Amino acid sequence: MSKPITAAEIEARYRNSYGRAAGYLPGDRRAVEAWQADLARRARARTDGHVPSVQKLAELLGKDKELADLVTQTVKEALRLHDQGVRNTEEMLAALDLVTGTAPEYRLDPKQRIFFPMSALFVYMMATKSGNEFFKHQQFNKALRGILKAWCEFLDSPRSRYVLHDGPEGWLGQAAYEQFKLYEFDYRPEAAYGGFASYNAFFHRPIKPEFRPNGALHDLRAVVSANDGKVVRVYPNAQLDVPKIEVKAQPYSLDLMLGKYRKKGDFAGGDILQSFLSGADYHRWHAPVDGVVEYVEKVPGLQFSELYDTDHVDPSAGTLSQGYQANVNTRGIVVIRSESPDIGKVCVVPVGITEISSVDITVQEGDRVTRGDEIGRFSYGGSSMCLVFQPGRVEFTVPPGRKDVVGDDGAPVFVNGTIARAK
Structure with missing residues:
Protein backbone atom coordinates (compact mmCIF):
# COMPACT_ATOMS: atom_id res chain seq x y z
CA MET A 1 0.00 0.00 0.00
CA SER A 2 1.25 3.49 -0.87
CA LYS A 3 2.34 5.75 1.96
CA PRO A 4 0.21 8.83 2.59
CA ILE A 5 1.50 11.85 0.68
CA THR A 6 2.52 14.62 3.05
CA ALA A 7 2.16 18.33 2.42
CA ALA A 8 5.96 18.66 2.54
CA GLU A 9 6.36 16.04 -0.18
CA ILE A 10 3.79 17.74 -2.41
CA GLU A 11 5.51 21.08 -1.92
CA ALA A 12 8.92 19.57 -2.75
CA ARG A 13 7.51 17.85 -5.82
CA TYR A 14 5.92 21.10 -6.98
CA ARG A 15 9.15 23.04 -6.46
CA ASN A 16 10.90 20.60 -8.80
CA SER A 17 8.13 20.33 -11.37
CA TYR A 18 9.12 21.15 -14.91
CA GLY A 19 6.65 24.02 -15.18
CA ARG A 20 7.92 25.70 -12.01
CA ALA A 21 11.57 25.15 -12.97
CA ALA A 22 10.94 26.52 -16.47
CA GLY A 23 9.28 29.62 -15.02
CA TYR A 24 5.84 28.84 -16.44
CA LEU A 25 4.27 28.09 -13.06
CA PRO A 26 4.64 30.37 -10.01
CA GLY A 27 6.97 29.76 -7.10
CA ASP A 28 4.02 29.88 -4.70
CA ARG A 29 1.87 26.78 -5.07
CA ARG A 30 -1.07 28.59 -3.47
CA ALA A 31 -1.37 30.73 -6.61
CA VAL A 32 -1.90 27.56 -8.65
CA GLU A 33 -4.55 26.38 -6.20
CA ALA A 34 -6.38 29.71 -6.46
CA TRP A 35 -6.13 29.55 -10.26
CA GLN A 36 -7.45 25.99 -10.27
CA ALA A 37 -10.38 27.02 -8.07
CA ASP A 38 -11.28 29.85 -10.45
CA LEU A 39 -10.94 27.60 -13.52
CA ALA A 40 -13.14 24.96 -11.89
CA ARG A 41 -15.77 27.61 -11.09
CA ARG A 42 -15.82 28.83 -14.70
CA ALA A 43 -15.89 25.25 -15.99
CA ARG A 44 -18.96 24.49 -13.87
CA ALA A 45 -20.67 27.62 -15.21
CA ARG A 46 -19.92 26.79 -18.86
CA THR A 47 -23.08 25.84 -20.79
CA ASP A 48 -21.80 25.62 -24.39
CA GLY A 49 -20.98 22.28 -26.01
CA HIS A 50 -17.41 21.08 -26.18
CA VAL A 51 -15.05 22.46 -28.81
CA PRO A 52 -14.36 19.79 -31.48
CA SER A 53 -11.00 18.62 -30.12
CA VAL A 54 -12.34 18.22 -26.57
CA GLN A 55 -15.48 16.54 -27.92
CA LYS A 56 -13.25 13.82 -29.42
CA LEU A 57 -11.76 13.16 -25.99
CA ALA A 58 -15.26 13.07 -24.49
CA GLU A 59 -16.30 10.52 -27.12
CA LEU A 60 -13.21 8.42 -26.38
CA LEU A 61 -14.08 8.35 -22.68
CA GLY A 62 -17.65 7.41 -23.56
CA LYS A 63 -16.44 4.36 -25.47
CA ASP A 64 -13.56 3.29 -23.20
CA LYS A 65 -14.92 2.57 -19.72
CA GLU A 66 -11.53 1.51 -18.36
CA LEU A 67 -9.99 4.83 -19.38
CA ALA A 68 -13.02 6.76 -18.12
CA ASP A 69 -12.73 5.03 -14.72
CA LEU A 70 -9.01 5.86 -14.65
CA VAL A 71 -9.77 9.55 -15.24
CA THR A 72 -12.36 9.49 -12.48
CA GLN A 73 -9.90 7.91 -10.06
CA THR A 74 -7.15 10.39 -11.02
CA VAL A 75 -9.45 13.35 -10.36
CA LYS A 76 -10.46 11.89 -6.99
CA GLU A 77 -6.86 11.33 -5.95
CA ALA A 78 -5.93 14.86 -7.03
CA LEU A 79 -8.77 16.29 -4.94
CA ARG A 80 -7.19 14.72 -1.86
CA LEU A 81 -4.17 16.94 -2.52
CA HIS A 82 -6.17 20.08 -3.30
CA ASP A 83 -9.93 20.06 -2.84
CA GLN A 84 -10.75 23.18 -4.90
CA GLY A 85 -9.84 21.81 -8.34
CA VAL A 86 -12.10 20.20 -10.94
CA ARG A 87 -14.36 17.65 -9.24
CA ASN A 88 -15.16 15.24 -12.05
CA THR A 89 -14.44 14.32 -15.65
CA GLU A 90 -17.02 16.68 -17.13
CA GLU A 91 -15.48 19.62 -15.29
CA MET A 92 -12.03 18.59 -16.52
CA LEU A 93 -13.33 18.56 -20.11
CA ALA A 94 -14.99 21.96 -19.68
CA ALA A 95 -11.72 23.31 -18.26
CA LEU A 96 -9.90 22.08 -21.38
CA ASP A 97 -12.55 23.86 -23.50
CA LEU A 98 -11.65 27.10 -21.73
CA VAL A 99 -7.91 26.59 -22.09
CA THR A 100 -8.11 26.15 -25.88
CA GLY A 101 -9.31 29.76 -26.20
CA THR A 102 -6.97 31.35 -23.66
CA ALA A 103 -3.59 32.99 -24.26
CA PRO A 104 -0.96 32.92 -21.49
CA GLU A 105 -1.09 36.13 -19.47
CA TYR A 106 1.86 38.00 -18.01
CA ARG A 107 1.72 39.02 -14.35
CA LEU A 108 3.88 41.56 -12.51
CA ASP A 109 3.88 39.44 -9.37
CA PRO A 110 6.05 36.33 -9.98
CA LYS A 111 3.93 34.45 -7.44
CA GLN A 112 0.88 34.85 -9.70
CA ARG A 113 2.35 33.81 -13.05
CA ILE A 114 0.46 30.92 -14.64
CA PHE A 115 2.00 30.62 -18.11
CA PHE A 116 1.32 26.86 -18.45
CA PRO A 117 -2.47 26.48 -18.11
CA MET A 118 -2.62 22.72 -18.76
CA SER A 119 0.28 22.10 -16.40
CA ALA A 120 -1.60 24.14 -13.81
CA LEU A 121 -4.76 22.11 -14.47
CA PHE A 122 -2.95 18.76 -14.31
CA VAL A 123 -0.25 19.47 -11.70
CA TYR A 124 -1.91 17.49 -8.89
CA MET A 125 -3.19 14.77 -11.20
CA MET A 126 0.38 14.20 -12.36
CA ALA A 127 1.43 13.59 -8.74
CA THR A 128 -1.00 10.70 -8.17
CA LYS A 129 -0.66 6.97 -8.65
CA SER A 130 -3.60 6.83 -11.08
CA GLY A 131 -2.27 9.86 -12.92
CA ASN A 132 1.01 8.05 -13.50
CA GLU A 133 -0.95 5.48 -15.51
CA PHE A 134 -3.42 7.94 -17.02
CA PHE A 135 -0.80 10.23 -18.60
CA LYS A 136 0.87 7.24 -20.27
CA HIS A 137 -2.33 6.04 -21.93
CA GLN A 138 -1.72 6.08 -25.69
CA GLN A 139 -5.27 6.88 -26.79
CA PHE A 140 -5.59 9.64 -24.23
CA ASN A 141 -2.31 11.14 -25.45
CA LYS A 142 -3.52 11.00 -29.04
CA ALA A 143 -6.67 12.89 -28.07
CA LEU A 144 -4.67 15.35 -25.97
CA ARG A 145 -2.39 16.07 -28.93
CA GLY A 146 -5.53 17.07 -30.84
CA ILE A 147 -6.51 19.47 -28.04
CA LEU A 148 -3.02 20.93 -27.93
CA LYS A 149 -3.08 21.34 -31.71
CA ALA A 150 -6.35 23.26 -31.42
CA TRP A 151 -4.82 25.44 -28.70
CA CYS A 152 -1.77 26.03 -30.90
CA GLU A 153 -4.06 27.10 -33.76
CA PHE A 154 -5.64 29.65 -31.41
CA LEU A 155 -2.18 30.86 -30.33
CA ASP A 156 -1.22 31.12 -34.02
CA SER A 157 -4.24 33.33 -34.69
CA PRO A 158 -4.71 37.09 -34.22
CA ARG A 159 -7.29 36.31 -31.52
CA SER A 160 -4.42 35.44 -29.15
CA ARG A 161 -2.84 38.91 -29.36
CA TYR A 162 -4.94 40.45 -26.60
CA VAL A 163 -2.11 39.72 -24.12
CA LEU A 164 0.48 41.52 -26.30
CA HIS A 165 0.31 45.08 -24.97
CA ASP A 166 2.63 47.46 -23.16
CA GLY A 167 0.56 47.84 -20.02
CA PRO A 168 2.04 46.87 -16.63
CA GLU A 169 0.87 43.26 -17.07
CA GLY A 170 1.39 42.94 -20.81
CA TRP A 171 4.06 40.86 -22.52
CA LEU A 172 5.39 44.08 -24.10
CA GLY A 173 5.37 46.11 -20.87
CA GLN A 174 8.50 47.33 -19.12
CA ALA A 175 8.69 44.47 -16.61
CA ALA A 176 8.39 41.79 -19.29
CA TYR A 177 10.76 43.76 -21.55
CA GLU A 178 13.49 43.50 -18.92
CA GLN A 179 12.74 39.97 -17.74
CA PHE A 180 12.64 38.47 -21.24
CA LYS A 181 15.37 40.73 -22.70
CA LEU A 182 13.11 41.84 -25.52
CA TYR A 183 15.83 44.21 -26.73
CA GLU A 184 17.65 41.11 -28.05
CA PHE A 185 14.77 40.22 -30.37
CA ASP A 186 13.29 41.53 -33.60
CA TYR A 187 10.02 43.28 -32.95
CA ARG A 188 8.45 46.73 -33.50
CA PRO A 189 7.55 48.34 -30.18
CA GLU A 190 5.85 51.25 -31.96
CA ALA A 191 3.43 48.93 -33.78
CA ALA A 192 0.21 47.44 -32.45
CA TYR A 193 0.92 44.14 -30.69
CA GLY A 194 4.64 44.77 -31.27
CA GLY A 195 4.07 43.89 -34.90
CA PHE A 196 3.43 40.24 -33.99
CA ALA A 197 0.70 38.40 -35.88
CA SER A 198 -0.13 36.13 -32.91
CA TYR A 199 0.98 35.05 -29.45
CA ASN A 200 3.04 32.22 -30.94
CA ALA A 201 4.78 34.68 -33.26
CA PHE A 202 5.81 36.52 -30.09
CA PHE A 203 6.82 33.31 -28.30
CA HIS A 204 9.22 32.10 -31.02
CA ARG A 205 10.31 35.62 -32.02
CA PRO A 206 13.60 35.78 -33.98
CA ILE A 207 16.72 37.02 -32.23
CA LYS A 208 19.02 39.73 -33.52
Whole structure:
Protein backbone atom coordinates (compact mmCIF):
# COMPACT_ATOMS: atom_id res chain seq x y z
CA MET A 1 0.00 0.00 0.00
CA SER A 2 1.25 3.49 -0.87
CA LYS A 3 2.34 5.75 1.96
CA PRO A 4 0.21 8.83 2.59
CA ILE A 5 1.50 11.85 0.68
CA THR A 6 2.52 14.62 3.05
CA ALA A 7 2.16 18.33 2.42
CA ALA A 8 5.96 18.66 2.54
CA GLU A 9 6.36 16.04 -0.18
CA ILE A 10 3.79 17.74 -2.41
CA GLU A 11 5.51 21.08 -1.92
CA ALA A 12 8.92 19.57 -2.75
CA ARG A 13 7.51 17.85 -5.82
CA TYR A 14 5.92 21.10 -6.98
CA ARG A 15 9.15 23.04 -6.46
CA ASN A 16 10.90 20.60 -8.80
CA SER A 17 8.13 20.33 -11.37
CA TYR A 18 9.12 21.15 -14.91
CA GLY A 19 6.65 24.02 -15.18
CA ARG A 20 7.92 25.70 -12.01
CA ALA A 21 11.57 25.15 -12.97
CA ALA A 22 10.94 26.52 -16.47
CA GLY A 23 9.28 29.62 -15.02
CA TYR A 24 5.84 28.84 -16.44
CA LEU A 25 4.27 28.09 -13.06
CA PRO A 26 4.64 30.37 -10.01
CA GLY A 27 6.97 29.76 -7.10
CA ASP A 28 4.02 29.88 -4.70
CA ARG A 29 1.87 26.78 -5.07
CA ARG A 30 -1.07 28.59 -3.47
CA ALA A 31 -1.37 30.73 -6.61
CA VAL A 32 -1.90 27.56 -8.65
CA GLU A 33 -4.55 26.38 -6.20
CA ALA A 34 -6.38 29.71 -6.46
CA TRP A 35 -6.13 29.55 -10.26
CA GLN A 36 -7.45 25.99 -10.27
CA ALA A 37 -10.38 27.02 -8.07
CA ASP A 38 -11.28 29.85 -10.45
CA LEU A 39 -10.94 27.60 -13.52
CA ALA A 40 -13.14 24.96 -11.89
CA ARG A 41 -15.77 27.61 -11.09
CA ARG A 42 -15.82 28.83 -14.70
CA ALA A 43 -15.89 25.25 -15.99
CA ARG A 44 -18.96 24.49 -13.87
CA ALA A 45 -20.67 27.62 -15.21
CA ARG A 46 -19.92 26.79 -18.86
CA THR A 47 -23.08 25.84 -20.79
CA ASP A 48 -21.80 25.62 -24.39
CA GLY A 49 -20.98 22.28 -26.01
CA HIS A 50 -17.41 21.08 -26.18
CA VAL A 51 -15.05 22.46 -28.81
CA PRO A 52 -14.36 19.79 -31.48
CA SER A 53 -11.00 18.62 -30.12
CA VAL A 54 -12.34 18.22 -26.57
CA GLN A 55 -15.48 16.54 -27.92
CA LYS A 56 -13.25 13.82 -29.42
CA LEU A 57 -11.76 13.16 -25.99
CA ALA A 58 -15.26 13.07 -24.49
CA GLU A 59 -16.30 10.52 -27.12
CA LEU A 60 -13.21 8.42 -26.38
CA LEU A 61 -14.08 8.35 -22.68
CA GLY A 62 -17.65 7.41 -23.56
CA LYS A 63 -16.44 4.36 -25.47
CA ASP A 64 -13.56 3.29 -23.20
CA LYS A 65 -14.92 2.57 -19.72
CA GLU A 66 -11.53 1.51 -18.36
CA LEU A 67 -9.99 4.83 -19.38
CA ALA A 68 -13.02 6.76 -18.12
CA ASP A 69 -12.73 5.03 -14.72
CA LEU A 70 -9.01 5.86 -14.65
CA VAL A 71 -9.77 9.55 -15.24
CA THR A 72 -12.36 9.49 -12.48
CA GLN A 73 -9.90 7.91 -10.06
CA THR A 74 -7.15 10.39 -11.02
CA VAL A 75 -9.45 13.35 -10.36
CA LYS A 76 -10.46 11.89 -6.99
CA GLU A 77 -6.86 11.33 -5.95
CA ALA A 78 -5.93 14.86 -7.03
CA LEU A 79 -8.77 16.29 -4.94
CA ARG A 80 -7.19 14.72 -1.86
CA LEU A 81 -4.17 16.94 -2.52
CA HIS A 82 -6.17 20.08 -3.30
CA ASP A 83 -9.93 20.06 -2.84
CA GLN A 84 -10.75 23.18 -4.90
CA GLY A 85 -9.84 21.81 -8.34
CA VAL A 86 -12.10 20.20 -10.94
CA ARG A 87 -14.36 17.65 -9.24
CA ASN A 88 -15.16 15.24 -12.05
CA THR A 89 -14.44 14.32 -15.65
CA GLU A 90 -17.02 16.68 -17.13
CA GLU A 91 -15.48 19.62 -15.29
CA MET A 92 -12.03 18.59 -16.52
CA LEU A 93 -13.33 18.56 -20.11
CA ALA A 94 -14.99 21.96 -19.68
CA ALA A 95 -11.72 23.31 -18.26
CA LEU A 96 -9.90 22.08 -21.38
CA ASP A 97 -12.55 23.86 -23.50
CA LEU A 98 -11.65 27.10 -21.73
CA VAL A 99 -7.91 26.59 -22.09
CA THR A 100 -8.11 26.15 -25.88
CA GLY A 101 -9.31 29.76 -26.20
CA THR A 102 -6.97 31.35 -23.66
CA ALA A 103 -3.59 32.99 -24.26
CA PRO A 104 -0.96 32.92 -21.49
CA GLU A 105 -1.09 36.13 -19.47
CA TYR A 106 1.86 38.00 -18.01
CA ARG A 107 1.72 39.02 -14.35
CA LEU A 108 3.88 41.56 -12.51
CA ASP A 109 3.88 39.44 -9.37
CA PRO A 110 6.05 36.33 -9.98
CA LYS A 111 3.93 34.45 -7.44
CA GLN A 112 0.88 34.85 -9.70
CA ARG A 113 2.35 33.81 -13.05
CA ILE A 114 0.46 30.92 -14.64
CA PHE A 115 2.00 30.62 -18.11
CA PHE A 116 1.32 26.86 -18.45
CA PRO A 117 -2.47 26.48 -18.11
CA MET A 118 -2.62 22.72 -18.76
CA SER A 119 0.28 22.10 -16.40
CA ALA A 120 -1.60 24.14 -13.81
CA LEU A 121 -4.76 22.11 -14.47
CA PHE A 122 -2.95 18.76 -14.31
CA VAL A 123 -0.25 19.47 -11.70
CA TYR A 124 -1.91 17.49 -8.89
CA MET A 125 -3.19 14.77 -11.20
CA MET A 126 0.38 14.20 -12.36
CA ALA A 127 1.43 13.59 -8.74
CA THR A 128 -1.00 10.70 -8.17
CA LYS A 129 -0.66 6.97 -8.65
CA SER A 130 -3.60 6.83 -11.08
CA GLY A 131 -2.27 9.86 -12.92
CA ASN A 132 1.01 8.05 -13.50
CA GLU A 133 -0.95 5.48 -15.51
CA PHE A 134 -3.42 7.94 -17.02
CA PHE A 135 -0.80 10.23 -18.60
CA LYS A 136 0.87 7.24 -20.27
CA HIS A 137 -2.33 6.04 -21.93
CA GLN A 138 -1.72 6.08 -25.69
CA GLN A 139 -5.27 6.88 -26.79
CA PHE A 140 -5.59 9.64 -24.23
CA ASN A 141 -2.31 11.14 -25.45
CA LYS A 142 -3.52 11.00 -29.04
CA ALA A 143 -6.67 12.89 -28.07
CA LEU A 144 -4.67 15.35 -25.97
CA ARG A 145 -2.39 16.07 -28.93
CA GLY A 146 -5.53 17.07 -30.84
CA ILE A 147 -6.51 19.47 -28.04
CA LEU A 148 -3.02 20.93 -27.93
CA LYS A 149 -3.08 21.34 -31.71
CA ALA A 150 -6.35 23.26 -31.42
CA TRP A 151 -4.82 25.44 -28.70
CA CYS A 152 -1.77 26.03 -30.90
CA GLU A 153 -4.06 27.10 -33.76
CA PHE A 154 -5.64 29.65 -31.41
CA LEU A 155 -2.18 30.86 -30.33
CA ASP A 156 -1.22 31.12 -34.02
CA SER A 157 -4.24 33.33 -34.69
CA PRO A 158 -4.71 37.09 -34.22
CA ARG A 159 -7.29 36.31 -31.52
CA SER A 160 -4.42 35.44 -29.15
CA ARG A 161 -2.84 38.91 -29.36
CA TYR A 162 -4.94 40.45 -26.60
CA VAL A 163 -2.11 39.72 -24.12
CA LEU A 164 0.48 41.52 -26.30
CA HIS A 165 0.31 45.08 -24.97
CA ASP A 166 2.63 47.46 -23.16
CA GLY A 167 0.56 47.84 -20.02
CA PRO A 168 2.04 46.87 -16.63
CA GLU A 169 0.87 43.26 -17.07
CA GLY A 170 1.39 42.94 -20.81
CA TRP A 171 4.06 40.86 -22.52
CA LEU A 172 5.39 44.08 -24.10
CA GLY A 173 5.37 46.11 -20.87
CA GLN A 174 8.50 47.33 -19.12
CA ALA A 175 8.69 44.47 -16.61
CA ALA A 176 8.39 41.79 -19.29
CA TYR A 177 10.76 43.76 -21.55
CA GLU A 178 13.49 43.50 -18.92
CA GLN A 179 12.74 39.97 -17.74
CA PHE A 180 12.64 38.47 -21.24
CA LYS A 181 15.37 40.73 -22.70
CA LEU A 182 13.11 41.84 -25.52
CA TYR A 183 15.83 44.21 -26.73
CA GLU A 184 17.65 41.11 -28.05
CA PHE A 185 14.77 40.22 -30.37
CA ASP A 186 13.29 41.53 -33.60
CA TYR A 187 10.02 43.28 -32.95
CA ARG A 188 8.45 46.73 -33.50
CA PRO A 189 7.55 48.34 -30.18
CA GLU A 190 5.85 51.25 -31.96
CA ALA A 191 3.43 48.93 -33.78
CA ALA A 192 0.21 47.44 -32.45
CA TYR A 193 0.92 44.14 -30.69
CA GLY A 194 4.64 44.77 -31.27
CA GLY A 195 4.07 43.89 -34.90
CA PHE A 196 3.43 40.24 -33.99
CA ALA A 197 0.70 38.40 -35.88
CA SER A 198 -0.13 36.13 -32.91
CA TYR A 199 0.98 35.05 -29.45
CA ASN A 200 3.04 32.22 -30.94
CA ALA A 201 4.78 34.68 -33.26
CA PHE A 202 5.81 36.52 -30.09
CA PHE A 203 6.82 33.31 -28.30
CA HIS A 204 9.22 32.10 -31.02
CA ARG A 205 10.31 35.62 -32.02
CA PRO A 206 13.60 35.78 -33.98
CA ILE A 207 16.72 37.02 -32.23
CA LYS A 208 19.02 39.73 -33.52
CA PRO A 209 22.21 38.11 -34.93
CA GLU A 210 24.50 40.40 -32.93
CA PHE A 211 23.21 38.87 -29.71
CA ARG A 212 24.24 35.34 -30.76
CA PRO A 213 27.57 35.86 -32.56
CA ASN A 214 29.10 32.77 -34.15
CA GLY A 215 32.70 32.85 -32.96
CA ALA A 216 33.34 29.31 -34.24
CA LEU A 217 32.08 29.88 -37.78
CA HIS A 218 35.44 29.06 -39.37
CA ASP A 219 36.56 26.39 -36.89
CA LEU A 220 35.49 23.05 -38.38
CA ARG A 221 36.45 21.18 -35.20
CA ALA A 222 34.01 23.14 -33.04
CA VAL A 223 30.43 22.16 -32.21
CA VAL A 224 28.07 24.98 -31.23
CA SER A 225 24.91 24.88 -29.17
CA ALA A 226 21.68 24.26 -31.06
CA ASN A 227 19.67 26.24 -28.52
CA ASP A 228 19.65 28.59 -25.58
CA GLY A 229 19.20 26.92 -22.21
CA LYS A 230 20.97 25.34 -19.27
CA VAL A 231 22.86 22.05 -19.12
CA VAL A 232 20.88 19.19 -17.62
CA ARG A 233 23.71 16.70 -17.96
CA VAL A 234 26.33 15.18 -20.20
CA TYR A 235 25.70 11.44 -20.43
CA PRO A 236 28.47 9.21 -21.84
CA ASN A 237 28.19 5.75 -23.39
CA ALA A 238 24.47 5.79 -24.17
CA GLN A 239 23.14 2.34 -24.94
CA LEU A 240 20.76 1.20 -27.67
CA ASP A 241 18.59 -0.99 -25.48
CA VAL A 242 17.85 -0.11 -21.84
CA PRO A 243 15.33 -2.43 -20.14
CA LYS A 244 14.11 0.07 -17.52
CA ILE A 245 13.99 3.81 -18.12
CA GLU A 246 11.71 4.85 -15.26
CA VAL A 247 14.40 5.24 -12.63
CA LYS A 248 16.13 8.28 -11.17
CA ALA A 249 19.45 7.40 -12.84
CA GLN A 250 17.60 8.01 -16.12
CA PRO A 251 19.48 5.93 -18.66
CA TYR A 252 18.82 7.11 -22.19
CA SER A 253 17.55 4.34 -24.43
CA LEU A 254 18.61 5.14 -27.98
CA ASP A 255 16.20 2.49 -29.25
CA LEU A 256 13.39 4.63 -27.84
CA MET A 257 14.82 8.10 -28.31
CA LEU A 258 15.90 7.92 -31.95
CA GLY A 259 12.66 6.80 -33.55
CA LYS A 260 13.07 4.80 -36.77
CA TYR A 261 16.67 5.97 -37.12
CA ARG A 262 17.65 3.63 -34.25
CA LYS A 263 17.98 0.81 -36.78
CA LYS A 264 21.11 2.45 -38.16
CA GLY A 265 22.99 1.96 -34.89
CA ASP A 266 25.25 4.94 -35.62
CA PHE A 267 25.09 6.36 -32.11
CA ALA A 268 25.44 3.21 -29.96
CA GLY A 269 27.80 3.98 -27.08
CA GLY A 270 27.74 7.67 -27.95
CA ASP A 271 27.50 10.77 -25.80
CA ILE A 272 24.43 12.90 -25.04
CA LEU A 273 24.26 16.54 -23.97
CA GLN A 274 20.81 17.48 -22.71
CA SER A 275 19.80 21.07 -21.98
CA PHE A 276 16.69 22.72 -20.65
CA LEU A 277 14.85 25.76 -22.07
CA SER A 278 13.10 28.14 -19.71
CA GLY A 279 10.28 30.49 -20.60
CA ALA A 280 12.69 33.40 -21.06
CA ASP A 281 14.93 31.52 -23.48
CA TYR A 282 15.07 31.89 -27.24
CA HIS A 283 12.91 29.06 -28.64
CA ARG A 284 14.36 28.43 -32.10
CA TRP A 285 17.08 25.88 -32.73
CA HIS A 286 20.11 26.08 -35.00
CA ALA A 287 22.53 23.68 -36.67
CA PRO A 288 25.38 22.68 -34.31
CA VAL A 289 27.75 21.68 -37.17
CA ASP A 290 28.31 22.33 -40.86
CA GLY A 291 27.05 19.45 -42.94
CA VAL A 292 24.22 17.72 -44.75
CA VAL A 293 20.88 16.75 -43.20
CA GLU A 294 20.67 12.96 -43.59
CA TYR A 295 17.46 12.20 -41.72
CA VAL A 296 14.37 14.00 -40.42
CA GLU A 297 11.51 12.55 -38.37
CA LYS A 298 8.86 13.81 -35.98
CA VAL A 299 7.94 11.23 -33.32
CA PRO A 300 4.52 11.61 -31.60
CA GLY A 301 4.64 10.68 -27.94
CA LEU A 302 3.58 11.51 -24.40
CA GLN A 303 3.12 14.99 -22.95
CA PHE A 304 2.57 15.02 -19.20
CA SER A 305 4.14 11.78 -18.00
CA GLU A 306 6.82 12.07 -15.30
CA LEU A 307 8.87 9.71 -13.18
CA TYR A 308 6.84 8.32 -10.31
CA ASP A 309 7.79 6.57 -7.10
CA THR A 310 5.15 4.05 -5.97
CA ASP A 311 5.95 4.65 -2.29
CA HIS A 312 5.85 8.43 -2.14
CA VAL A 313 5.92 11.59 -4.17
CA ASP A 314 9.46 11.97 -5.44
CA PRO A 315 10.35 15.62 -4.86
CA SER A 316 12.84 15.62 -7.72
CA ALA A 317 10.61 13.82 -10.22
CA GLY A 318 9.70 16.82 -12.35
CA THR A 319 13.17 17.97 -13.30
CA LEU A 320 14.71 14.49 -13.11
CA SER A 321 12.11 13.37 -15.66
CA GLN A 322 13.80 15.12 -18.55
CA GLY A 323 15.96 12.15 -19.55
CA TYR A 324 12.97 9.82 -19.30
CA GLN A 325 10.91 12.26 -21.39
CA ALA A 326 13.58 12.31 -24.10
CA ASN A 327 12.78 8.62 -24.57
CA VAL A 328 8.98 8.82 -24.65
CA ASN A 329 7.74 12.36 -25.36
CA THR A 330 6.85 14.03 -28.65
CA ARG A 331 10.19 14.93 -30.25
CA GLY A 332 12.04 15.65 -33.44
CA ILE A 333 14.97 13.71 -34.94
CA VAL A 334 17.41 15.60 -37.19
CA VAL A 335 20.64 13.80 -38.13
CA ILE A 336 23.39 15.95 -39.65
CA ARG A 337 26.54 14.45 -41.22
CA SER A 338 29.29 16.89 -40.30
CA GLU A 339 31.73 18.11 -42.92
CA SER A 340 34.39 17.45 -40.31
CA PRO A 341 35.04 13.68 -40.48
CA ASP A 342 36.39 13.79 -36.91
CA ILE A 343 32.98 14.88 -35.61
CA GLY A 344 30.98 12.44 -37.73
CA LYS A 345 27.20 12.50 -37.37
CA VAL A 346 25.29 14.59 -34.85
CA CYS A 347 21.64 13.98 -33.94
CA VAL A 348 19.55 16.96 -32.81
CA VAL A 349 16.57 15.87 -30.68
CA PRO A 350 14.19 18.67 -29.64
CA VAL A 351 11.88 17.29 -26.94
CA GLY A 352 8.41 18.66 -26.21
CA ILE A 353 7.43 18.68 -22.54
CA THR A 354 3.99 19.38 -21.02
CA GLU A 355 2.15 21.92 -23.25
CA ILE A 356 3.40 20.65 -26.57
CA SER A 357 1.87 22.78 -29.23
CA SER A 358 4.47 22.22 -31.88
CA VAL A 359 7.90 20.82 -32.65
CA ASP A 360 8.47 22.48 -36.02
CA ILE A 361 11.39 21.18 -38.11
CA THR A 362 12.24 23.57 -40.94
CA VAL A 363 14.92 21.56 -42.80
CA GLN A 364 14.61 18.54 -45.09
CA GLU A 365 16.78 15.55 -45.91
CA GLY A 366 19.49 16.59 -48.33
CA ASP A 367 19.68 20.21 -47.14
CA ARG A 368 23.15 21.57 -46.49
CA VAL A 369 23.41 23.59 -43.28
CA THR A 370 26.05 25.83 -41.77
CA ARG A 371 26.53 26.22 -38.04
CA GLY A 372 24.06 28.81 -36.87
CA ASP A 373 21.46 28.15 -39.59
CA GLU A 374 17.96 27.87 -38.16
CA ILE A 375 16.61 24.30 -38.38
CA GLY A 376 13.40 24.48 -36.32
CA ARG A 377 11.51 25.97 -33.40
CA PHE A 378 9.17 25.29 -30.51
CA SER A 379 5.82 27.00 -30.56
CA TYR A 380 4.23 27.50 -27.16
CA GLY A 381 5.30 24.60 -25.02
CA GLY A 382 7.77 23.24 -22.55
CA SER A 383 10.99 22.13 -24.10
CA SER A 384 14.28 20.32 -23.72
CA MET A 385 17.05 19.51 -26.21
CA CYS A 386 19.35 16.53 -26.64
CA LEU A 387 22.41 16.46 -28.87
CA VAL A 388 23.64 12.93 -29.55
CA PHE A 389 27.20 12.30 -30.75
CA GLN A 390 28.90 9.20 -32.06
CA PRO A 391 31.21 7.52 -29.54
CA GLY A 392 34.62 9.03 -28.91
CA ARG A 393 34.22 11.89 -31.36
CA VAL A 394 33.99 15.03 -29.21
CA GLU A 395 35.21 16.51 -25.96
CA PHE A 396 32.71 18.75 -24.19
CA THR A 397 33.65 22.26 -23.10
CA VAL A 398 30.64 22.74 -20.78
CA PRO A 399 30.25 21.41 -17.21
CA PRO A 400 28.66 17.94 -17.26
CA GLY A 401 25.99 18.43 -14.59
CA ARG A 402 25.14 15.62 -12.15
CA LYS A 403 23.39 12.33 -12.74
CA ASP A 404 21.50 12.41 -9.45
CA VAL A 405 20.48 16.06 -9.16
CA VAL A 406 18.85 17.98 -11.98
CA GLY A 407 17.42 21.43 -11.43
CA ASP A 408 17.16 24.69 -13.23
CA ASP A 409 20.63 25.94 -12.29
CA GLY A 410 22.92 24.14 -14.76
CA ALA A 411 25.59 25.90 -16.79
CA PRO A 412 24.09 28.23 -19.45
CA VAL A 413 24.44 27.50 -23.16
CA PHE A 414 23.63 29.85 -26.02
CA VAL A 415 22.93 29.39 -29.71
CA ASN A 416 26.25 29.61 -31.62
CA GLY A 417 28.34 29.25 -28.44
CA THR A 418 30.95 26.45 -28.52
CA ILE A 419 29.91 23.43 -26.42
CA ALA A 420 32.32 20.74 -27.71
CA ARG A 421 35.31 20.13 -29.95
CA ALA A 422 36.43 17.20 -32.05
CA LYS A 423 38.98 15.04 -30.23
